[in-house]
Amino acid sequence: MSLATVAFIGTGIMGKPMARNLLQAGYPVRAWNRSPAKAQELAAHGADILSTPALAAKGAQVLVCMLSDGPTCDEVLFGEGGAARVLAPGALVIVMSSIAVDSAVEQARQCAALGLRYLDAPVSGGERGAREASLAIMVGGEVAAFEQGREVLAAMGRPVHVGPAGTGELSKLVNQLIVASTIATVAEGLLLAERGGADPSKVHEALMGGFVDSPIWRQHGQRMLDNDFTPGGPAKWQLKDTRTALAQAQKLGLSLPVGSLVDGLFQAMIEAGDGELDHAGLIRQLRRHNQLPE
């Protein structure tokens, strides 16, 4: 059985290495990107580069969308000359961008109306995860759609089906909320170590391998120790994520006290002018909060 032809819409920082992994797994890829130069490199790996999303979608059995936000996905998929409109009935649309839960639910509805299947499948793991095909992929949608898309997704990372349409995006929000709060507690811990006269870098080393060890302890903790907040993930994006997660919680009637507090800390950080710093720079906000030099 020959592999499905994949239309890949959006070949930026994340999308390009993801599309390359599809090519390496043997999938025929028809790629489109707003700046064609960014797609061109994929041609050397065997991709067809098309000049519109609809041309890329033509004849594809699977369409992957990795654009920057929900409205952009909506426009490219369902707008005038939209890519979803040229797919054959039964084809699968996979939106891998991080978008609002409600947008994913609405996209699923629109796909169903066009006779298409749909998955929301945002990722975690960054550019490195995209390159190494080790992305955590949180997948929402119908079981049949997941079965249809599983192998394509597995060429880019580790897909897990978490529930109906929208729950992939919800899982991403869960991820971002826990990231934010963990950064905050790591910052508090390192500050306590420092103010109490310990060598924070030694405490950082001592606690590795223990309960608090995590990629955040290692990577964001190290940034705090180095006082180097080159992003990484800018704090302003982190605030957008916690804000969206809390809005979703509120819609569900849920109060999340720790997340809400941490959201406020990120807001204060950004108001203080640190929005472009890596989110690990939250420790600067805790220093200000305690009238300590940053």
Add this chain to the structure above:
Amino acid sequence: MSLATVAFIGTGIMGKPMARNLLQAGYPVRAWNRSPAKAQELAAHGADILSTPALAAKGAQVLVCMLSDGPTCDEVLFGEGGAARVLAPGALVIVMSSIAVDSAVEQARQCAALGLRYLDAPVSGGERGAREASLAIMVGGEVAAFEQGREVLAAMGRPVHVGPAGTGELSKLVNQLIVASTIATVAEGLLLAERGGADPSKVHEALMGGFVDSPIWRQHGQRMLDNDFTPGGPAKWQLKDTRTALAQAQKLGLSLPVGSLVDGLFQAMIEAGDGELDHAGLIRQLRRHNQLPE
């Protein structure tokens, strides 16, 4: 060069496997425990079992104290017939119990007055870490004392020197504070996943290997999914730890907003009667907070 003779005071759940690892590394061990039966098993591994702390300390170059709390350590070390009083000048006292920072500083002072060296070296990693000699050991004290004790400690785990006397205990507080706050954010995340219609166990699986992955995500998260809060670490101990950490922070003039909030959540959990449950049971408090069935 022959190995130092080690007096081991307190051979309970943690102390016994730690003493056994010393014996296996070739150290002569003189053990004492309040309930002699708990020490007796070590005799089969070559330990001498003595009937008082002072008898155990006699002729030892290193004394390890692994009793339940600071006042008990004080009494056994420095009280009438105390073990520290019979050590030869230059011998090393290592208190591996989790005790107050100020108690450690005071013990260091008392040891110095007796011509002894001192380390506070609390551990993280639990009974399993004790058995497998893989404990994280956070060591406070003078550099010379650390050099003197390093090999003995390395037979029980991974010692890291974090600063002067008291900072080992401080590091343990940092650890406990981050554990508490991470448990809280994991609980919030899983609750958001569940209320939003995702399968929380699938979200748990999907996020493994990503930024939020940690022993707490895996172990405490799993307890939350299983609704099984057999301790583990009871919530009442967790509250004692966060309370001590925050008191220490306050003494240093530090306000730690996330830790303070989480401390309040644990207090509410205990007031609701869940103090004997594992600290992962904090998710029940978040359910109550949201008028959800526990």
